[in-house]
Amino acid sequence: MADDKDYLEKSDKEQTAPDNTSGDEEEFEKICFMCRRPESKAGKMIDLPNDIHICVECMQKSFDTMNNAPIDYNDLMKNMPNVSMIDLNSLQNQIPKRQRVKKKKEEPKQENVAPKAFDIRSIPAPHKIKASLDEYVIGQERAKKVMSVAVYNHYKRVFADREDDIEIEKSNMLMIGPTGSGKTYLVKTLARLLDVPLAITDATSLTEAGYIGDDIESVVSKLLAAAGNDVERAEHGIIFIDEIDKIAKKKNTNQRDVSGEAVQQGMLKLLEGSEVEVPVGANSKNAMVPLTTVDTKNILFICGGAFPDLENIIKERLNKQASIGFFADLKDKYDQDANILDKVIVDDLKKFGMIPEFLGRLPIVFTLSGLTEEMLVQILKEPKNAILKQYQKLLALDEVKLEFDDGALGAIARMALEKHTGARALRAILEEYMLDIMYEIPKDENIGEVIITKEYIEHTGGPRILLRGQEIPRIGMN
DSSP, X not given: OHHHHHHHHHHHHHHHSOOOHHHHHHTBOOBOTTTOOBHHHHOSEEXXXXXXXXXXXXXXXXXXXXXXXXOOHHHHHHXXXXXXXXXXXXTTTXXXXXGOOBOOOOOOOSSSOOOOSSOGGGSOOXXXXXXXXHTTOOSOHHHHHHHHHHXXXXXXXXXXXXXXXXXXXXXXXXXXXXXXXXXXXXXXXXXXXXXXXXXXXXXXXXXXSSSSSBOTTHHHHHHHHXXXXXXXXXXXXXXXXXXXXXXXXXSSOOSOXXXXXXXHHHHHHHHHOOEEEEESSSSSOXXXXXXXXXXXXXOEEEEEEOOTTHHHHHHHHHHHTSXXXXXOOOTTTTTTOTTGGGGOOHHHHHHHTXXXXXXXXXXXEEEXXXXXXXXXXXXXXXXXXXXXXXXXXXXXXXXOEEEEOHHHHHHHHHHHHHHXXXXXXXXXXXXXXXXXHHHHGGGOTTEEXXXXXXXXXXTSSOOEEEETTOOSOEESOO
């Protein structure tokens, strides 16, 4: 009787439990169990028990194979009496959720179409975009201004009315700047501000057909994953391709350039805008991964690279016509020019190894300047998520106040300049000097404040430590 009572209680719970799966399943497309294509590509599905779906084409191929095969199934069943039917329960949930495609929302056909969640009215004006970038990025005033205008114009183009047959071209960008100058950080901040999906990829991993590294279309697949497999949201996203200078044409080589010029050629259709089939939840196409179509015409592409030795190409061009005569410029005139990259033109990039067709699809070219000592000090303390503020918050959780002397900040900035890796060096330097402090502070509950001094950074002294309720500092740490 007890078993019967438990069974009845379990049955009542199952009947009254809300069905949360049906609504969730309706958001995703059905995927063929055999060819892995979604319903939008393969057509109407044949539904089998246990949430298994097969497209009409695969079902027909299965019937044709069985009918045309020279096998007598009656004899086969007689000779194999223990053969059992396939257990469909073991086949369900074979397609993981990360490889499932969300259905596209059907747009109403009425003239008064309801505005989308992300429309032209929700795009901040260029000055507001730049003001938001100013809160996170120090310096690079021209770069932030150019990006703000380009992004604003791009999304106006996306939502523009096309009744007058005037089609606005894409505002794809090429940013040039030394390592650590903030190229990736600018793009990340921009995507977070606009609340659009962002995919960051490295051009060094791309090859022409993907047989050595990732194929070219894998960058779109990464964007689709960043958008939660929502194709409509992905088509309004941003793709940032870093290290773009690494796919320049190889000079004086007779080998096939599968990771250089060939990659530039293959990226042309993506930059300009085309419909591409990309795998869902994977970087490479294979028979076990569903495919979906993404239109890249409204995806904003931003390419960035350090372009080493580009300065020499610019100097050579500038000195070419000014080296003969009484009024000729000196050949070393531009050697000390810190802003030499600002004088770059398309011909310089062609000479570097970028093909004209590729540069033509990146109409907006701008540069980022190298960081100075003053800028590095500002980066340490002024942005909203500055590195010093992060350490101060960590120690505040232990009820300890952390301060840095101006001399200490200057010393850290000078050390970072010597490493020639830009702002990235700041974190590594601080990690080194804060290690002992973060280790020792939790040992003593009497410590109330720590002041990082210039002497501590230069290894000629220690930090100043103030005990709780005391104004006399204690020098050094035991």
